[in-house]
Amino acid sequence: MGSEFITLSLTPIVIGTFAAIACALPGNFLLLRKQALIGDAISHVVLPGIVLAFLVTGAVTAMPMMLGAGVAALVAVVLIELVRRLGRIEPGAAMGVVFTAMFAGGVLLLEQSDTSAVHLDVEHALFGNLESLIWLDGYGWQAILDITALAGLPPELPRMAGALAFVVLFTLVFWRPLKLSTFDEGFAQTLGLRTDLLGLALVIVAAIAAVAAFDAVGSIIVIAMFICPPAAARLMTNRLEHQIGWSVIFATMSAVLGYVIAGYGPLWLGFDNAVSAAGMIATISGLILAVTAVVGPCRTRSGAPIEG
Numbered sequence: 001m002g003s004e005f006i007t008l009s010l011t012p013i014v015i016g017t018f019a020a021i022a023c024a025l026p027g028n029f030l031l032l033r034k035q036a037l038i039g040d041a042i043s044h045v046v047l048p049g050i051v052l053a054f055l056v057t058g059a060v061t062a063m064p065m066m067l068g069a070g071v072a073a074l075v076a077v078v079l080i081e082l083v084r085r086l087g088r089i090e091p092g093a094a095m096g097v098v099f100t101a102m103f104a105g106g107v108l109l110l111e112q113s114d115t116s117a118v119h120l121d122v123e124h125a126l127f128g129n130l131e132s133l134i135w136l137d138g139y140g141w142q143a144i145l146d147i148t149a150l151a152g153l154p155p156e157l158p159r160m161a162g163a164l165a166f167v168v169l170f171t172l173v174f175w176r177p178l179k180l181s182t183f184d185e186g187f188a189q190t191l192g193l194r195t196d197l198l199g200l201a202l203v204i205v206a207a208i209a210a211v212a213a214f215d216a217v218g219s220i221i222v223i224a225m226f227i228c229p230p231a232a233a234r235l236m237t238n239r240l241e242h243q244i245g246w247s248v249i250f251a252t253m254s255a256v257l258g259y260v261i262a263g264y265g266p267l268w269l270g271f272d273n274a275v276s277a278a279g280m281i282a283t284i285s286g287l288i289l290a291v292t293a294v295v296g297p298c299r300t301r302s303g304a305p306i307e308g
Contacts, residue, residue, distance in 0.1 A: 006135065006138040006139070006140065006141065006143065007134055007135055007136065007138045007139065008134050009259070009260075009263070010135060010138065011133055011134060011135045011138070011153060011154055011157055012130045012131060012133050012134070012259060012277065013255065013256055013259050013260075014157060015130065015133055015154070015156050015157050015160050015216050015217070016130055016216075016217060016221070016255040016256075016258070016259055016277070016281060017251070017252050017255040017256060018157075018160040018161055018163075018164045019160055019209075019212070019213035019216060019217045019221060019222075019225065019255070020221065020225045020229070020251035020252065020254055020255040020281070020285075021164060021248055021251045021252065022160065022163050022164040022167045022209040022212065022213060023039065023206070023209050023210065023213060023221075023222055023225035023226045023251075024225050024226070024229040024230055024247045024248065024250070024251040025167050025168065025171055025209075025244070025247070025248070026039075026167060026171075026202055026205050026206040026209060026226075027039055027206070027225065027226040027227060027229065027230040027247070028230040028233065028240075028243055028244055028247050029178055029182055029202055030202070030206065030226065030230075031227070031230040031231060031234060032182050032183070032234075032240075033182055033199070036226065036227050036230070036231070037095075037227075038203060038206065038226075039206060039210070039222065039223060039225075039226025039227060040099075040223045040226065040227070041076075041095060041099045042073075042203075042206055042207050042210045042222075042226075043210055043214070043219040043222040043223050043226075044099040044100065044102060044103035044106075044219070045069070045072050045073050045076045045099060045102055045103075046068075046069040046072060046073075046207070046210055046211050046214055046219075047072075047102070047103055047106030047107070047110075047214075047219065048072050048102050048103070048105050048106035048109060049065075049068035049069040049070070049071055049072025049073070049106075050065050050068050050069060050072075050106075050211070050214065051068075051106050051109040051110055052068050052071075052072075052109070053065050053067060053068030053069075054068075055109070056068075065211055065214075066208070066211055069207060069210075069211045070207075072102065073207060075102075076098055076099065076102060079098045079102075080094045080095055080098045081094075083097055083098060128214070128216050128217040128218030128220075128221065128278050129216065129218075130216055130217055130259070130277045130278055131263075131274075131277050133154040133156055133157070133216060134154070135149075135152065135153055135154065136152060137149040137150075137151075137152035137153075138152075156216040159212055160212055160213065160216060162212075163208055163209055163212030163213070164209075166205070166208060167205055167208070167209050170201070170205050171244075174198065174201070177193050177198055178198065178202070179240060180193065181193060181195040181198050181199070206226070210222045210226075213225075217278050217281075218278050220278050220279060220282050221278045221281050221282055223282075224254075224281070224282035224285045224286065225251055225254070225285065228250070228254070228282075228285035228286055228288065228289045229246075229247040229248075229250040229251040229254065229285060229288070230243070230247045231289055232246070232247070232250050232285075232288050232289040232291075232292040232293075232296070233245075233246035233247035233249075233250060233292075234298070235289075235292040235293060235296030235297075235298050235299050236292060236296050236297060236298060237297075237298060238298060250285070250288050251285075253284070253288060254281050254282075254284045254285035254288060255281055257284050258277060258280040258281030258282070258283065258284040258285070259277045259280070259281060261280055261284065262274055262275050262276060262277040262279070262280035262281070263277070265280075
């Protein structure tokens, strides 16, 4: 039983957990800055960039994906400004038009491109391929100390671990500037902080987390993890440090419980087939948010500021 868990479930759970935490960390600051939907926007924008990167290179690899997503983000910024000025509409409406159109374009590109040689299709874009990221060489816990066995780990694991490490490092290094600019941008500017560049850096970090997670878990989890764990954590505390901690706990719970329930829940209920792990992880994150909205100690907050 232990060997089966390590082979079939350990790496998907770890990858899902890393992806959830990597998205939740910047999601806290985006939520407090009232920019929570930027995570949703990023997940829409990266799709056409990733598909174009695949069409050019013929392979799903990290660097072309990052470059493609970056180009798509630049195109999105230009298009948003054009729509806003030419249509004379508010920025939020322009964002909605551009991001929806770009995501739809990415889906159409996927449907028309030849992706038979790789696991890249519309379902993959939405739900990822978490269940397939198994560790064939993971026979027993001793495999964790076996260099040969570790070489057979799914490449998504070190990629996601690297992205998470980068997000954590960014959060630690820029913790004080992020806190100041999030809660009092004017005061931060008087201290000489470039709040505009810091905000851009935060979005870039969120994009890196989204792109790294996209291949493994798809856009559904990316959207949910940017919003649900931070929002649930916000209902639990008035201290930023505690909110970060709660968001990590909720992201981890969503990934672990979601994966386990997706695989075994239907069998426990007498059904024959498992359900999508990505869909269940997003569902669990939503349920956690719903519970905190009912029982969270800070659910009745009325504009109360977070304490430092």
